[in-house]
Amino acid sequence: MNDWQKKSPLDWETYLNKLVKVIAVEKLQYEGWVLTVDPVSASIVLATFPENEKASISFIMGHAVQEVEILREGDSHMKQRLARIFAPEESQAYSPEELEKRKNALKTWLETNHIPVAEQGELGRTLCVAGVLTIDPPYGPEQCSSSNEIILSRVQGLVQGYLEKQH
Amino acid sequence: MTDPLPVPVPILRLPRGPDSSGGRGFCRDSRGNSQHFPELQAARAALRERFLRLLSSARGRPARFWLWSGISVDAVFGAADAEPVAFQVDSLRTPLGVQGAALLRCGDVLAFSFPL
Numbered sequence: 267m268n269d270w271q272k273k274s275p276l277d278w279e280t281y282l283n284k285l286v287k288v289i290a291v292e293k294l295q296y297e298g299w300v301l302t303v304d305p306v307s308a309s310i311v312l313a314t315f316p317e318n319e320k321a322s323i324s325f326i327m328g329h330a331v332q333e334v335e336i337l338r339e340g341d342s343h344m345k346q347r348l349a350r351i352f353a354p355e356e357s358q359a360y361s362p363e364e365l366e367k368r369k370n371a372l373k374t375w376l377e378t379n380h381i382p383v384a385e386q387g388e389l390g391r392t393l394c395v396a397g398v399l400t401i402d403p404p405y406g407p408e409q410c411s412s413s414n415e416i417i418l419s420r421v422q423g424l425v426q427g428y429l430e431k432q433h
Numbered sequence: 434m435t436d437p438l439p440v441p442v443p444i445l446r447l448p449r450g451p452d453s454s455g456g457r458g459f460c461r462d463s464r465g466n467s468q469h470f471p472e473l474q475a476a477r478a479a480l481r482e483r484f485l486r487l488l489s490s491a492r493g494r495p496a497r498f499w500l501w502s503g504i505s506v507d508a509v510f511g512a513a514d515a516e517p518v519a520f521q522v523d524s525l526r527t528p529l530g531v532q533g534a535a536l537l538r539c540g541d542v543l544a545f546s547f548p549l
Binding site: 306 | 469472473476477479480481483484486487490491499501502503515516517539540542543544545546547548549
């Protein structure tokens, strides 16, 4: 384990949203904004926004990191830009009102079928089914998420069937 | 009649009880950290969640992997396992041709990147 890997997660957290230069083995160098550091492997994930080119994401494996130098703090504009990378893909096809309608329709249908469902999250945009599965907008089978494979597959099937009946 | 003489019972020597500092055998250092433990765990969880989301955003994207000895290869990112220990990739371009699917060991990969 190198020094970087031995750091505490609280230490790694201090690098978030900062512009850093990572010096890795074999003279590899990476410069970018820290999106996260994996606490399991100490891998650093950087975002770079070169001019006139597409933004890119780089993963530098923890075992390859030799030195990390902080170059700059991120301002609020940069923090927003980085946060957008994490936001689950907003579906272009639906307006906020349509998403709200879809959510309420699905919620009602689940309740009618005696499946416990609640809204969660800051904006109430996520549906939580039986406390073990979540459904994000736009509330299709692909947006279902659960650590229980059986429940996941059952609910995906139900949502799929429900959506097919709508058309 | 008088009561029969009580039979002497051997006295067991029990192991020493916990010391007065209340350590109960736990390492002293970890008790010091326990004050920070909830923050530590929250930081760990937040960092890991971000990492997993970023890994899932890599799925299906063409990426370049830097290996040892200055070698780099292009492939389409497939998946990573828990630690990660290995990366599964599709269409790995090697000097011998394109490999349909392959596993790259994490220890062999120094870094990889893909455009958004």
